[in-house]
Amino acid sequence: KNEVEQSPQNLTAQEGEFITINCSYSVGISALHWLQQHPGGGIVSLFMLSSGKKKHGRLIATINIQEKHSSLHITASHPRDSAVYICAVRLYGNKLVFGAGTILRVKS
Amino acid sequence: NAGVTQTPKFQVLKTGQSMTLQCAQDMNHNSMYWYRQDPGMGLRLIYYSASEGTTDKGEVPNGYNVSRLNKREFSLRLESAAPSQTSVYFCASSKTSGRVRGTGELFFGEGSRLTVL
Numbered sequence: 027k028n029e030v031e032q033s034p035q036n037l038t039a040q041e042g043e044f045i046t047i048n049c050s051y052s053v054g055i056s057a058l059h060w061l062q063q064h065p066g067g068g069i070v071s072l073f074m075l076s077s078g079k080k081k082h083g084r085l086i087a088t089i090n091i092q093e094k095h096s097s098l099h100i101t102a103s104h105p106r107d108s109a110v111y112i113c114a115v116r117l118y119g120n121k122l123v124f125g126a127g128t129i130l131r132v133k134s
Numbered sequence: 135n136a137g138v139t140q141t142p143k144f145q146v147l148k149t150g151q152s153m154t155l156q157c158a159q160d161m162n163h164n165s166m167y168w169y170r171q172d173p174g175m176g177l178r179l180i181y182y183s184a185s186e187g188t189t190d191k192g193e194v195p196n197g198y199n200v201s202r203l204n205k206r207e208f209s210l211r212l213e214s215a216a217p218s219q220t221s222v223y224f225c226a227s228s229k230t231s232g233r234v235r236g237t238g239e240l241f242f243g244e245g246s247r248l249t250v251l
Contacts, residue, residue, distance in 0.1 A: 068242055070242070071241065120228075
C-alpha cells in the first residue's frame with residue numbers, strides 16, 4: 027500500500043464547478059505539499075501545510091493531522107485549472123513521498 | 135534569482151553510456167531532491183540530500199548515483215544508461231529545519247528529458 031493515496035485519479039468537471047481532490051497518508055509527516063503540473067510543463071508548488079487551512083485565490087487547502095488527510099478545493103473552476111495535481115508528504119528527515127496525482131480536466 | 139537550474143534540458147544517450155545531470159539552487163536551501171516522472175507512474179524519488187554532506191536513497195535509486203557537491207549543487211549520475219531510465223528528471227530544493235514542523239516550501243527545476251536508445 028502506498029504511503030500516500032490520492033483520489034480521484036481522474037476528474038472531469040464543467041467550468042464553474044466546485045472541485046475537491048483528496049489525499050490520505052499513513053505516516054507521520056512534518057508537512058504536506060500540493061503541487062500543480064500543466065501538460066508538458068514544470069511543477070509548481072501551490073501550498074505547503076502542516077495544520078489548518080490555507081487559501082490562495084480560488085484554491086483552498088486543508089489538512090487534518092489526526093485523520094492524516096488533506097483536501098485541495100478549487101472554487102469556480104476554469105479550463106486553465108486543467109492540470110495534474112500532486113500531493114506530497116515530507117517525512118521527518120526530509121524525505122518526500124508523492125501521491126500518484128489527480129488528472130483534472132475542466133471543460134468550458 | 136534563478137531558483138533551481140537543471141542541465142541539460144534534453145539528452146539522448148545510447149545504452150551503456152554515462153552522463154551526469156546537474157542541479158543548482160541559489161536560495162541557500164539545505165534539502166535537495168532528484169526524482170523521475172514516467173507516464174502513468176507519477177513522481178518517484180530517486181535520491182535526496184537532507185543537508186550538505188548527506189545523501190539518502192529514495193524509492194528508485196538503482197542505476198543512479200548522486201553527489202552533493204556543496205550546498206548549492208546536487209548532481210545525478212547514470213553510470214551505464216539503460217532504456218528503462220528514459221524519463222523526465224526533476225530536481226527540487228527546499229529550506230527545511232530538520233524536525234521543525236511546517237518548514238520547507240518546494241521549488242522545482244524545469245526538468246530534463248532523457249532518452250536512452
